[in-house]
Amino acid sequence: MKLLHREDVLEAGYDLPNTGLCANIGAEEMQELKFGGEWILAEDEVLVADGHEQRYLYMVVSGEVAITKVGDNGKTQQIASLGLGAAFGEMAFLSGGVASANVQAVGEVILWRLDHERLLEFIGDHGFAGGQLCLNVASILSGRLIDGNKKVVDMGKELQNSLAQLQHASSAGSQKDQALRQMQTVVDEDYSIW
Numbered sequence: 001m002k003l004l005h006r007e008d009v010l011e012a013g014y015d016l017p018n019t020g021l022c023a024n025i026g027a028e029e030m031q032e033l034k035f036g037g038e039w040i041l042a043e044d045e046v047l048v049a050d051g052h053e054q055r056y057l058y059m060v061v062s063g064e065v066a067i068t069k070v071g072d073n074g075k076t077q078q079i080a081s082l083g084l085g086a087a088f089g090e091m092a093f094l095s096g097g098v099a100s101a102n103v104q105a106v107g108e109v110i111l112w113r114l115d116h117e118r119l120l121e122f123i124g125d126h127g128f129a130g131g132q133l134c135l136n137v138a139s140i141l142s143g144r145l146i147d148g149n150k151k152v153v154d155m156g157k158e159l160q161n162s163l164a165q166l167q168h169a170s171s172a173g174s175q176k177d178q179a180l181r182q183m184q185t186v187v188d189e190d191y192s193i194w
Contacts, residue, residue: 043107050101057093
C-alpha cells in the first residue's frame with residue numbers, strides 16, 4: 001500500500017463518493033472529511049488480514065476489493081466483492097479488535113481510510129455531519145446483519161430440504177447415497193467457512 005499525499009489526491013481529482021459511508025453529508029463537510037482521512041493506492045495486495053489488528057474504517061473510492069475467509073478445510077471462499085463507495089473494516093474499527101476476514105485489492109484500488117482519533121476529531125468539529133457519518137456506519141452494519149441473518153435462514157432451509165430427501169430415500173440404497181452426496185456437496189461448497 002502506498003500512502004497518497006494531498007497533492008497526489010488533488011492532481012488526480014479524487015473525491016469521496018456521496019453514497020454509503022458519506023451519504024447525506026454536506027459539500028463543505030465532505031471537503032473537510034476528504035482530507036480528514038488518509039488516501040491509499042493499492043494493487044493486488046492484502047489490505048486487511050484475518051485475525052490481525054485492524055484500526056481503520058476503509059472506503060473504496062475506485063476499483064474493487066474481495067472479502068475472503070479461509071475455512072476449516074483450508075479452502076479460501078470469497079464472501080463479497082466491494083466497489084465504489086463501499087466500506088469495510090467497520091466491525092473491527094468500532095470494537096477496537098481484529099479483522100474477521102481478509103480483504104484483497106483486485107487490481108489497482110484507491111481507498112480512503114479513517115482511524116478512531118480522526119473520526120472523533122471530525123465529530124467534534126462537525127457535529128451534525130459527524131453524527132450522520134456514525135449513522136451511516138450503523139446503517140452499513142445493520143444491512144450486513146440483515147444479509148447474514150438471511151443467509152443463515154437460507155442455509156437452514158437447504159439443510160432441512162436435504163435431510164427430508166434423505167429420509168424419503170431411506171428405503172432405497174442408491175437414492176440414499178445420492179441424497180447424502182448432494183447434502184455433502186451443499187455443505188462443502190456453500191458453507192465451508194462456517
